[in-house]
Amino acid sequence: MAEDTPKVEGLNIDGVEEPKISKKELKRLAAKAEKEKKRAEHQAAGASAKPPKSASAATVSTTASEDPNALFGSGWLDATYKERPIPVRTRFPPEPNGFLHIGHAKAIMVNFGFARYHGGKCFLRYDDTNPAKEEEKYFTAIKDMVEWLGFSPYAITYSSDHFDKLYSLAEKLITKDKAYVCHCTKEEVNMGRGGPDNRGERKACAHRNRPVEGSLTDFRAMRDGKYEAGEAHLRMKSALTNPDVGNTMMWDVAAYRVVEKNHHHRTGDTWKIYPTYDFAHCLCDFFEGISHSLCTVEFFLSRTVYNWVLAALDLKQMDLADLENKKTPTLNSNVSASELDEYYDDTNGGPIQREYGRLNVEGTILSKRKIALLVEGGKATAKDGSEKTLPPAVRDWDDPRLFTLVAIRRRGIPPGALIKFVSTLGVSPALTNIEIVKFESIVRSYLEEKVPRLSLVLDPIRVTITNLPDDHLEELDVAFHAKIPSYGSHTVPFTKTIYIDRSDFREQDDPDFFRLAPGKSVGLTGGNDKKLRTIKATSFTKDPTTGLVTDVSVTLEPSDSPKPKAFIHWIGGPPFGANSKLSPVTAEVRLHNALFRSDKPDELDWKTGGYIDDLNPDSEIVFPNALIECGFDEVRRRAPWPAAEGEKEGAIMGMASYAVRFQGLRTAYFCVDADATAEKVVLNRIVTLKEDAGKK
Numbered sequence: 001m002a003e004d005t006p007k008v009e010g011l012n013i014d015g016v017e018e019p020k021i022s023k024k025e026l027k028r029l030a031a032k033a034e035k036e037k038k039r040a041e042h043q044a045a046g047a048s049a050k051p052p053k054s055a056s057a058a059t060v061s062t063t064a065s066e067d068p069n070a071l072f073g074s075g076w077l078d079a080t081y082k083e084r085p086i087p088v089r090t091r092f093p094p095e096p097n098g099f100l101h102i103g104h105a106k107a108i109m110v111n112f113g114f115a116r117y118h119g120g121k122c123f124l125r126y127d128d129t130n131p132a133k134e135e136e137k138y139f140t141a142i143k144d145m146v147e148w149l150g151f152s153p154y155a156i157t158y159s160s161d162h163f164d165k166l167y168s169l170a171e172k173l174i175t176k177d178k179a180y181v182c183h184c185t186k187e188e189v190n191m192g193r194g195g196p197d198n199r200g201e202r203k204a205c206a207h208r209n210r211p212v213e214g215s216l217t218d219f220r221a222m223r224d225g226k227y228e229a230g231e232a233h234l235r236m237k238s239a240l241t242n243p244d245v246g247n248t249m250m251w252d253v254a255a256y257r258v259v260e261k262n263h264h265h266r267t268g269d270t271w272k273i274y275p276t277y278d279f280a281h282c283l284c285d286f287f288e289g290i291s292h293s294l295c296t297v298e299f300f301l302s303r304t305v306y307n308w309v310l311a312a313l314d315l316k317q318m319d320l321a322d323l324e325n326k327k328t329p330t331l332n333s334n335v336s337a338s339e340l341d342e343y344y345d346d347t348n349g350g351p352i353q354r355e356y357g358r359l360n361v362e363g364t365i366l367s368k369r370k371i372a373l374l375v376e377g378g379k380a381t382a383k384d385g386s387e388k389t390l391p392p393a394v395r396d397w398d399d400p401r402l403f404t405l406v407a408i409r410r411r412g413i414p415p416g417a418l419i420k421f422v423s424t425l426g427v428s429p430a431l432t433n434i435e436i437v438k439f440e441s442i443v444r445s446y447l448e449e450k451v452p453r454l455s456l457v458l459d460p461i462r463v464t465i466t467n468l469p470d471d472h473l474e475e476l477d478v479a480f481h482a483k484i485p486s487y488g489s490h491t492v493p494f495t496k497t498i499y500i501d502r503s504d505f506r507e508q509d510d511p512d513f514f515r516l517a518p519g520k521s522v523g524l525t526g527g528n529d530k531k532l533r534t535i536k537a538t539s540f541t542k543d544p545t546t547g548l549v550t551d552v553s554v555t556l557e558p559s560d561s562p563k564p565k566a567f568i569h570w571i572g573g574p575p576f577g578a579n580s581k582l583s584p585v586t587a588e589v590r591l592h593n594a595l596f597r598s599d600k601p602d603e604l605d606w607k608t609g610g611y612i613d614d615l616n617p618d619s620e621i622v623f624p625n626a627l628i629e630c631g632f633d634e635v636r637r638r639a640p641w642p643a644a645e646g647e648k649e650g651a652i653m654g655m656a657s658y659a660v661r662f663q664g665l666r667t668a669y670f671c672v673d674a675d676a677t678a679e680k681v682v683l684n685r686i687v688t689l690k691e692d693a694g695k696k
Contacts, residue, residue, distance in 0.1 A: 068109070068423035072117035076428045077110070080292060080354045081118060088120025089291045092146065092153075093281065096126045097133035098368040099397045099404040100145050102418075102439075106359040106432075109422045110294055112151035121154035123288055127281070128160050129274045132261035145405045149415045150646040159280055160266045162287050166275050167223070169283060169313055170234060170256055174215050178312045179255055181218035182207045182235045193240070193251045202251065204241050222258055225272040229260040236279070238308055249305040255279035282306040285351040286315050293351045296358040297429055303353045316350035357431040359422070361439055363599050364403040370606055371402060374595075380609035388609045393595070398674070400684050401595040401619050411592065412658050412671025412686040416644040417446035436594070440687045447661065447669050447686065450642040452480035452487050455525070455569045455629040456664035456683075458589055459502040462573070465535065467555045468496040473575045475582075476527030480631070489528065490631035493582040497573035498524075499627055501667075504568045505552055507540065514566035521557060523567035525665065534561050569665040571629050582630050587681035589626040590673065595619045628664075628681070636660045636672070661686065 071077055081088070090111045094100060100108075115122035124146055128134055146153065159166075173179040184192070184205050194200040207215075215234075222232050234256035239245040254276045262272050282305075285293050293306070310316035365371055372378075377392040397404050400411035408418065421442045425432050465472075474494040480487040500516065509517040516522045521536040534557040541551040574583040597616050598604060604611040640647040640659030647659050660672040669686040676682040 068113065068419050069117055071109075071423050071427055072114055075426065076356060077114060080294070081114070083354075084291060084352055086291055088115050088118040089123070089154075089289050090115045090120065090294060091123040091125045091285065091288065091290055093125045093127045093159075093284075094142050095130065095133075096128055096135070096138040096142060097130060098138060098371075099141050099406050101366045101405060102361055102364070102403045102408060103359045103366060104145075105149065105405060105418050106422045106425075106427075107296070108146055108149055108151065109419060110356060110427055112146070112149075112153075114292065114294065115154075116151070120291070122151070123155050123157050123290075124153035125157045125159065125284060125288070127277070128158050128264070128266065129277070129280055131259065131264040131274065134265055136265065141406055145409075148405075148409060148646040149419065150644065157284075157288060158266060159275075159284050160264065162280075162284055163267060163271060163275075165287065166280055166283060170275070170279070171216065171219065173236065173255070173309075173312060174219060174234075175212060176312065177212055177237065179215065179234055179236050180207055180210055181215045181222065181232055182252075183232050185230070193248070198248055198251075202240060202243070208235075208237065208240070208252070219256070222256065222273045223271075227258050229258045231258065233257045234273075236305070236309070236312075238305065247301050247304050249278065249301045250308065253278050253305060278302060278305050279309060282309050282351070282353075283313075283315075286310060290351040293353040295353065295355055297355040297431065298358065299353070300355045303355070306353045310350050355429060356427050357429050359425065359432045359434070361403060361434055361436060363436050363594060363596070363601065365595075365601050366403060367602070370602075370611075371397065371404065373606070373611075374402070375399075380607070382608050390609045390612060393612075393615055400590070400592045400673075409658050410674055410684070412661055412669070412684055413443050414446065414450065414642060414644060414659075414661070415646040416450075416642065417443045420446050444669070444687045444690070447663065449484070451661045451663055451669065452631075452635050452641060453482075453663045453665055454480075454631050454635060455492075455571050456587075456589070456667055456670065457499050457501045457569070457571050457627045458591075458623040458667065460499040460571070460625065460627050461502050461505055461549055461552055463498050463500055463535070463552045463554055463570070465496050465498070465556050466538070466553050470496055472496045476529065478527045478631070480635070490634055491582065492527070492629050492631060493572035493575045494533070495572045495575050499571045499573060499584070500552075500568055502549070505537070505540075505549060507549065514564075515568055516552070516554075521561070521564050523564040525567050525569045532559050532561070532563065534564050569667075571627050581633070584627040584629055585632050585681055587626045587628055587683050589623040589670070589683045589685070591621040591623070591668070591685045593619050593621070626683070628683075632662070632681075635662050663689075 072081075092108055092111045094104065112122045114120075124143065126139060126142070143153075143156065170179065174181075182189070182205060184207070188205065190196060191200075192203055192205050194202050218227075218232060219234055221227060222234070233254050235252045236255050238252055239247075239250040240252040242250075245251075256273050256275055256279065258272060259274050262274070263269055264271060282293075307316060360366075365374065373390060374393040375395075375397055377390045380388045380390055382388045394401055398406040398410045400407055409415075421439055424442055425434065472495055475491045476494055477489050478492050479485070479489045504515045504522075506513055506515070506517045509520055514522070516535070516537050518537050518540070521534050524533040524535060526533055535554040536557055537552055537554050539553045540549050542548060543550050571584045572582070574580070594616055595601070596604070596611075596614050596619075598614050601611065601614065604614050635641070636657075639657060639661070641661045658671050658674070661669065662671075663669050666689070668688045670683045671686055673682040673684045
């Protein structure tokens with residue numbers, strides 16, 4: 001099950017999604033988990049220092065931002081390991097019913113990184129227990145994202161690998177009188193669990209104390225297709241009627257349900273019933289020998305039922321009666337560490353579940369349902385009752401304006417930058433809410449020392465240097481990165497005709513404007529020869545139809561002229577009679593901005609389609625005739641930039657490669673987009689350069 005959409009309360013029968021946990025409740029869960037973290041750290045305080053399990057562990061830096069491995073040698077993750085210091089086996093268990101998003105990057109790094117650091121193994125397990133929503137493209141995309149982030153699964157498994165064993169154990173649970181087949185409707189189940197808010201009287205339904213033989217017969221009838229979806233489901237008999245147990249996950253949650261659309265991509269039409277997350281997950285962990293089951297804090301309450309299932313089936317050394325009868329520490333109580341020690345004494349065998357805070361990037365949409373609306377459009381009923389057609393707002397799930405991992409990759413963000421982002425934030429039970437600007441700042445600092453630099457002009461204006469001959473050509477040697485000599489250099493032409501960006505020229509001078517204007521001089525960024533090249537504008541020409549400047553005439557000032565106040569980048573025009581390899585490259589450049597005007601798009605009106613009115617009309621700005629200097633061909637040939645884990649091999653797919661990255665001088669960081677072809681270069685802006693809005 002994807003760790004960003006937990007099923008916390010209620011019963012998920014016939015495919016109805018259960019209520020999500022509230023933000024207030026999440027804060028309480030985080031506070032509870034934080035107390036447990038302190039307990040674990042206290043237990044581990046007297047332990048001797050752990051010897052490094054790998055070369056990477058031996059050289060851990062003191063700060064997470066310097067070395068991602070530092071996450072695992074200290075703090076919450078280190079305390080979690082010391083709770084059960086045995087050979088590590090973890091798992092990353094996404095549902096294959098959608099594309100992963102930025103929050104999953106943290107889950108991938110925590111589970112795979114934890115295993116790697118301790119010399120252990122991490123499984124990629126597809127939680128394929130909901131056949132109606134699963135598609136092959138999601139399986140493929142999930143695996144691609146794990147590998148792109150630089151991790152290799154020890155094994156790729158499926159919950160469906162264990163369907164036979166899960167069914168047998170469900171029958172065993174019935175024979176132990178720890179499960180029963182219930183025929184209540186969803187509404188009746190919820191009323192028995194205290195009503196919609198779980199605060200009313202709890203009471204057993206008529207089926208809870210039925211004979212074991214009757215439940216076993218009905219369960220087999222469910223298996224054989226004799227019941228429709230919603231007519232029967234298997235519930236675990238845990239602590240529904242115990243008034244002291246306040247944990248909703250112990251109130252007889254479902255273990256199996258009949259599924260209407262039950263054709264499975266791997267098992268075909270074999271099964272009419274499928275296990276729930278709460279029943280299957282802990283057992284799959286057990287089958288695969290998982291030592292540390294690491295998940296997000298929304299699953300804190302689920303830990304009890306996780307342990308209960310294993311104990312009820314004699315797979316974990318815990319006192320079942322104790323789990324069923326001990327008063328559960330309430331989330332808002334001032335519970336002591338000793339109480340938690342006693343209640344959560346679950347380290348004596350079998351896997352242990354521990355929870356960390358999820359990652360949320362503010363201003364983004366991560367809900368699969370909402371992203372599907374943005375990608376596919378749909379229908380909605382407006383508040384006045386009229387039918388409204390909602391058009392698609394983005395190209396696809398990998399549109400660079402989204403925060404799915406496939407979109408982040410297409411946008412050009414390197415996997416190493418994403419890993420750095422997660423490691424900089426750290427891992428603890430606390431929820432992490434981070435602004436987009438913080439994310440982009442980390443990406444920017446990562447790219448600064450990792451990618452080459454080129455001149456790129458978004459909106460070119462032709463500049464003619466009138467005091468140079470028509471065939472003038474200087475071949476300038478220009479470094480790809482002035483601070484990284486190993487990147488080498490390339491040749492660019494300085495000719496009679498050059499191109500500058502429209503933003504670097506003004507028709508009327510301004511004393512606070514230091515770039516090119518009539519009668520004003522400006523310097524041109526130069527090559528390794530350090531020669532000063534200054535031009536002075538003398539006149540310009542405008543298109544009578546558009547009113548835009550099309551040509552600027554300038555003179556080249558003597559090399560001993562005073563140093564100008566400002567320098568601008570430029571691109572040499574096609575050399576007169578020279579090799580075409582020195583000619584600039586034409587490109588379409590897409591600048592992506594926030595998709596919504598609101599800082600909290602999740603709170604918009606998604607039910608009636610009101611979110612459409614908040615879409616940012618400038619979320620994508622296209623420059624169809626941009627120019628890139630000739631060094632681009634070598635940058636593309638030498639990609640990936642950087643050659644990091646996940647992109648060392650197989651990353652380059654012709655010109656349409658997200659791994660072809662560079663800094664456009666004075667402009668932004670860019671990558672080649674998937675829409676590029678052999679005839680047309682298409683670029684995406686990855687992130688802007690440092691804020692310089694006040695610069696003249």
